[in-house]
Amino acid sequence: MVSDLININRTWKSSTIWSLYPAKEAKEILATHIPKEEVEDNLEWSLTKSGTFSAKSGYWFLHNKENDEVDNSKFWKQFWKSDIFPKWKLFLWKIWNNALSTADNLVKRKITKINPICCLCNTKKETLAHLFRDCHISQRIWSSSMGIVASQGAHLKIHEWIKNFLNLFKKKRKEEGSVMEIDFISTLWGIWLHRNEIIFRKSNLNPVRIMEIIKENINRARAKRSQGEIKADNAFEESHKDLQWTVGQSRSSNVQTLVVDGAWKKNTQTQQWQAAIAWKNLNNDPREEFAGKIFANSAKQTEAYSIMKALTDMEWRCTELIIKTDNQEIIRALRNPEKNNKDTDNIIKDIRKIANSVMFVCCKKVRREEVILAHKLAVTTRKS
Known part of the structure; x- marks a missing residue:
């Protein structure tokens, strides 16, 4: 012990300096040589190379002090x-x-x-x-x-x-x-x-x-x-x-449950977008799934595409369907289409239209952990 x-x-002796000071000051402290023989101390102004006070360095010192007060205010809010x-x-x-x-x-x-x-x-x-x-x-x-x-x-x-x-x-x-x-x-x-x-x-x-x-x-x-x-x-x-959108009424025990997700990321080097969607059926054959790349302008649009794809693929396979998504914006857009935007307007309309062709559809907002299977599929596909 x-x-x-x-x-x-021993590790804290050096790591504490790095933690208590910005990188520049920490390097200066650790690089300071301590003479073996005693020498007399002398006063110097640390903000200039010569050690002599100047009005310019004094101004910048006071300016930085004001910034420190802003940082202090931020600290108190977090505290x-x-x-x-x-x-x-x-x-x-x-x-x-x-x-x-x-x-x-x-x-x-x-x-x-x-x-x-x-x-x-x-x-x-x-x-x-x-x-x-x-x-x-x-x-x-x-x-x-x-x-x-x-x-x-x-x-x-x-x-x-x-x-x-x-x-x-x-x-x-x-x-x-x-x-x-x-x-x-x-x-x-x-x-x-x-x-x-x-x-x-x-x-x-x-x-x-x-x-x-x-x-x-x-x-x-x-x-x-x-x-x-x-x-x-x-x-x-x-x-x-209660954050869900429902069409029809469930009348049988054979309800298929799907998890959906979209993976979207902007490529900052080429200013292009990379997107993929995926869905996975939790009820039947574990191989009953889909994952593919698409073009999309936003994460919200990508998620809307994933729901529409799941509905389209399952439209003729079952009559009752539960779709789980971790995107609450899409659920709210399905509930209130007039509050939508240009990227998802037409997708939302198609989702609602397809849903009317089956007996029961319920789109539910869930945690990310609950759609992790679809999420992994979508991310893997986007990166491939």
């Missing part, structure tokens, strides 16, 4: 929409606004009889940055919980340090980033809760207890998030269960 953490820490506990959102908001009741903040508010020393290490004054990152106890917690070398972020303000990590997690794949986000916030929360246990419950310092709190909150947060996904799935089903 210890060796694993050491290996993780308030994130699927984490509301108390965690308030907790992080207090950290960013320096409103958490740490010892230094309480002293600033003229609150007396406050012990200014960190209750974890009992050596340094308690500040937000010290408690959550710079304290050697907290640094060991970060190393154990996520393999983060917290000492490498000491040059940043604590709210910038936290925000950089949260932005990094957003750039990961959704599932991976979600897990890392929960683990990160749980670690901050675990340090804070154990700090309060020591102060208000007179508990002894116990790093194992911090790890227990972190693990417990990680499990609770992941369970909440998975429940939220289930609720979202149910909400999707509820909102789309």
